[in-house]
Amino acid sequence: MRTMLKAILILLMLTVAAPVAMAGNFPEKPISVIVPWKPGGGTDILARAVCPVWEKYLGVSMRIVNKPGGNNIVGYSAMFAAPHDGYTIVLGQAPNYNINVLFQDAPYKIGDMAYLNLFQRDDLIFYANKEAPWNNLAELVADARKRPGEIQMGAAALKGMDPVYVGEFEARAGIKFGKIVPMGGGGPLKREVIGGHMPLAVHGCWVSRSAAPLAKGLGVRRMEPSPIWPEAQIFNEVLPEGKKYTSEEINLLPTFIKGFAVPADVKTKYPERFAKLVSSFEAMMKGSDFKEMLAKQQLETAFSYYPPEKTQAVVNAFTELLKKNSHFYQN
Numbered sequence: 001m002r003t004m005l006k007a008i009l010i011l012l013m014l015t016v017a018a019p020v021a022m023a024g025n026f027p028e029k030p031i032s033v034i035v036p037w038k039p040g041g042g043t044d045i046l047a048r049a050v051c052p053v054w055e056k057y058l059g060v061s062m063r064i065v066n067k068p069g070g071n072n073i074v075g076y077s078a079m080f081a082a083p084h085d086g087y088t089i090v091l092g093q094a095p096n097y098n099i100n101v102l103f104q105d106a107p108y109k110i111g112d113m114a115y116l117n118l119f120q121r122d123d124l125i126f127y128a129n130k131e132a133p134w135n136n137l138a139e140l141v142a143d144a145r146k147r148p149g150e151i152q153m154g155a156a157a158l159k160g161m162d163p164v165y166v167g168e169f170e171a172r173a174g175i176k177f178g179k180i181v182p183m184g185g186g187g188p189l190k191r192e193v194i195g196g197h198m199p200l201a202v203h204g205c206w207v208s209r210s211a212a213p214l215a216k217g218l219g220v221r222r223m224e225p226s227p228i229w230p231e232a233q234i235f236n237e238v239l240p241e242g243k244k245y246t247s248e249e250i251n252l253l254p255t256f257i258k259g260f261a262v263p264a265d266v267k268t269k270y271p272e273r274f275a276k277l278v279s280s281f282e283a284m285m286k287g288s289d290f291k292e293m294l295a296k297q298q299l300e301t302a303f304s305y306y307p308p309e310k311t312q313a314v315v316n317a318f319t320e321l322l323k324k325n326s327h328f329y330q331n
Contacts, residue, residue, distance in 0.1 A: 026086065026273045030061045033260075034090040036075020038068040040187035041156070042207025043258060046120055047091045049297045053290050057280040068185070071159040072096045073106050080108055084263040086273035092261040094118065095318035099159050102322055103329035110315065114267045116277050118259035118306040118314055120299065122204030123250075124165045124221035125229060126153070127211060132199040137219030137233040140200075144175040152178035154198040156186045162202050163328040164321070165221060169235060172243040190215075205229055206302035223247050227301050257314060259306070278308060 033051055037043045044066060051062040067075035075090060076097065082088035090113075097113060100106035126140060134140040144151050155162040163180055170176055181198065183189040190211040192198040201208070201215075205226045208215075217232030223245070226232060236244045260281070267274045284290050285305065294300050306314060322329075 026270075026276055027058055027060045029087065030063050031055075031058065031086075032063050032065050032082070032088045034075050034079050034088065035064055035066050036068060036072035036078075036090065036093075036096075037066070038185045038187060039066050041185040042122075042204065043091055043093060044187075045207075045297075046258060049293055049299075053287070053293050054281060054284050056289070057284045057287075058277075071100060071104065071157055073100050073104060076100065076113070077107060079261075080112070080263055084266050084269065086262060086266050086270050086277065089116070089260050089262050089277070091258060093258045094315055095161055095257075095322055096157075096159070098315065098318050098322055099329060102319070103326065104159065110319065112264050113261045114264040114274070115259045115261045115306075115308060115311040115315070116274070117281055117308065118257050118311050119281075119304065120206070120259070120302055121257045121304045122206045122302050123226070124162070125203060125205045125208060125226065125232060126218040126220075127193065127201050127203070127208060127229070127232070128216045128218055129193050129196050129199045130214065130216060131196060132216065134200075134218055135216065136231075137235070138238050140218050141173050141175055141238050144173075144177055148176040150178050151200065152181055152198075153200040153202050154181050154183045154189050154192055155202050156183060156189050156207075158182040159329060164325045166202055167325070167328065169221070172235075172239050172245075174240075206298065209298055221245070221250065223250050228298055257304075259311065282307075 033047055035044050035047045044064070047064050051064060055062040067078045072093060076092070079088055079090040092113065092115065098110060101108065101110050126137065128134055134143060158180060166177060166180065180202070183192055183198070186203055186207045189201055189203055190208060193201045194211055194214045205220060205228050209228045212229055217226070217229030219235055219238070220226045220229060220232045221235050223234065225234060262274065262277070294303055
């Protein structure tokens with residue numbers, strides 16, 4: 001009897017200790033990073049810049065998997081379809097995930113995903129083909145005032161924040177642009193503008209940076225000029241008194257903010273794995289190789305780190321802003 005009890009006790013001890021041992025070894029195999037956009041766009045470039053540095057701190061390789069479609073729904077769905085074990089993560093984009101849930105009948109809820117971080121933010125820019133008739137934002141506004149509803153512009157996607165911020169600027173400037181045409185990603189948008197097929201674009205300063213030498217920056221939704229597009233006027237330069245932005249309004253929510261995420265139940269089922277993913281990213285940020293990557297990718301002006309506990313406030317703020325502007329997403 002005593003021998004049997006001893007054997008049971010040993011078995012129980014091994015059962016309890018097993019998860020701890022497994023936790024200490026995580027990760028033991030490559031991690032798949034789903035990018036819910038086509039190759040060559042801003043999100044894809046960001047993933048391919050960050051992950052080779054991050055994998056040095058995780059101790060395993062990180063494999064980029066592009067899953068474009070449905071304004072990110074295809075990519076997020078692929079993450080949820082994979083085992084919820086911490087080995088499949090996504091480079092998510094707020095507020096697109098929120099838009100999926102609120103307006104696109106996505107097969108998931110906002111609380112189904114847990115962000116490891118938010119770390120890359122970007123600000124709105126109007127940029128144009130070199131041969132476009134506008135040399136700055138003031139000229140674009142003056143033209144829109146003469147030709148209300150006639151100046152169309154390209155955007156990476158229609159189901160994003162671009163329509164909200166374009167509408168916000170139109171209301172403040174007292175003008176009306178024309179149709180916003182979705183291009184299926186930042187890469188195709190840049191090609192269309194540089195090639196002259198779409199004279200005007202609205203997108204993010206950082207994700208559009210490769211177009212900067214080949215296009216004209218007209219205006220940016222910032223309180224100060226963009227280091228990437230220094231010639232572009234800030235919106236406040238052309239807005240009348242009483243309609244200018246405050247720093248609080250500009251800094252509350254950017255056009256895009258991206259971060260890595262996992263299914264929410266990974267955080268509860270494997271808290272040690274979730275913690276390892278978070279802590280390795282934070283350790284990476286302190287390294288010289290990470291700082292070199294930031295400089296190479298011009299990310300210094302677009303890097304803003306939010307740990308998991310602060311990310312939820314940003315997600316909630318986007319949700320409220322989107323609900324107030326639901327009319328942009330109802331068609």
